[in-house]
Amino acid sequence: MTSANRRTAALFDAGPRQVAEASRTEGFFGGPGRRRWYGTYGDLGGSRPPLVVVHGGPGYPHYGLEPLAALADRGQPVVFYDQLGCGRSDRPEDPSLWTVELFVEELGALRDALGLDRVHLLGHSWGGTLVIEYLLTGPAGVDKAVLSSPLVDTALWIEEADRLKDELAPEVAATMRRHEAAGTTDTEEYLAAYQAFKERFVCRIVPLPEPLRRAEAEFGRQVYETMWGPSEAHATGTLKGYSALGRLPELSVPVLFVSGRHDEATPRQIERAHRATPGSRWVLLEESAHSGCLEQTALYLAVVADFLEPAALNPG
Numbered sequence: 247m248t249s250a251n252r253r254t255a256a257l258f259d260a261g262p263r264q265v266a267e268a269s270r271t272e273g274f275f276g277g278p279g280r281r282r283w284y285g286t287y288g289d290l291g292g293s294r295p296p297l298v299v300v301h302g303g304p305g306y307p308h309y310g311l312e313p314l315a316a317l318a319d320r321g322q323p324v325v326f327y328d329q330l331g332c333g334r335s336d337r338p339e340d341p342s343l344w345t346v347e348l349f350v351e352e353l354g355a356l357r358d359a360l361g362l363d364r365v366h367l368l369g370h371s372w373g374g375t376l377v378i379e380y381l382l383t384g385p386a387g388v389d390k391a392v393l394s395s396p397l398v399d400t401a402l403w404i405e406e407a408d409r410l411k412d413e414l415a416p417e418v419a420a421t422m423r424r425h426e427a428a429g430t431t432d433t434e435e436y437l438a439a440y441q442a443f444k445e446r447f448v449c450r451i452v453p454l455p456e457p458l459r460r461a462e463a464e465f466g467r468q469v470y471e472t473m474w475g476p477s478e479a480h481a482t483g484t485l486k487g488y489s490a491l492g493r494l495p496e497l498s499v500p501v502l503f504v505s506g507r508h509d510e511a512t513p514r515q516i517e518r519a520h521r522a523t524p525g526s527r528w529v530l531l532e533e534s535a536h537s538g539c540l541e542q543t544a545l546y547l548a549v550v551a552d553f554l555e556p557a558a559l560n561p562g
Contacts, residue, residue, distance in 0.1 A: 283335045297366045302372040304372045305468075327356055373394075375485075391501050503523075505534075
């Protein structure tokens with residue numbers, strides 16, 4: 247963490263949002279049955295490219311990233327949206343819809359609907375995966391990208407998740423492994439053990455922050471289970487064989503990685519992604535798990551804001 251990050255963090259600690267709330271708009275894009283919700287903060291027609299925030303999951307709406315709206319107070323416009331199948335967006339009941347390609351196209355459709363010729367992108371968790379896949383299509387007008395605790399390789403993620411289980415009580419780890427092997431991850435016993443995993447490696451704030459409670463209430467279960475599986479620690483869906491590690495050298499925009507010391511997107515995973523991405527930076531939040539935007543809000547916002555400043559350098 248740089249001294250500049252700390253100075254910026256002090257600004258975010260200084261008081262409530264004012265400009266952001268006053269400049270908020272919302273609406274929908276897409277046709278009947280495929281409507282996606284979006285919300286904006288700040289002036290999209292100004293000189294600075296808006297930051298488009300791409301949430302994780304798949305199937306968890308944007309609520310856990312809402313503190314990023316405070317960037318509008320510093321003149322950085324921000325755009326949120328809920329991907330199809332969760333949050334305030336439509337929820338078609340068709341598991342065949344849920345593909346990486348659908349969500350890549352959706353991000354392009356959002357830009358078209360709002361006339362966003364130039365943008366910054368921030369993707370968290372699965373949203374980081376989606377930003378990577380979108381960048382690999384070679385879109386015009388993307389200035390910078392923030393990859394916040396991204397999934398870059400499912401095999402490595404699950405290998406690390408299995409290691410993290412051993413940091414829990416032995417009986418908790420044994421319970422998780424037993425039910426995952428048996429395919430009984432819908433049992434109360436498994437869910438109780440999985441709760442311990444989440445409280446250690448997903449969000450360390452107990453009770454769960456209100457934005458994450460809202461996200462769980464509006465969670466798109468069909469999307470999540472089709473593409474990922476029954477829990478963060480066990481992949482059975484269409485992303486089971488996913489990896490972008492070998493393609494990260496193709497990224498040509500400045501990239502910032504942000505992750506937590508206690509993150510399920512472990513330092514081992516993010517270090518490998520950082521080293522594979524030309525000219526990228528990596529900031530490790532020492533007191534965060536997977537929800538740094540909520541766990542260390544001021545520092546998280548400072549790191550992102552400083553990276554997006556027009557004159558910001560991007561050293562490796």
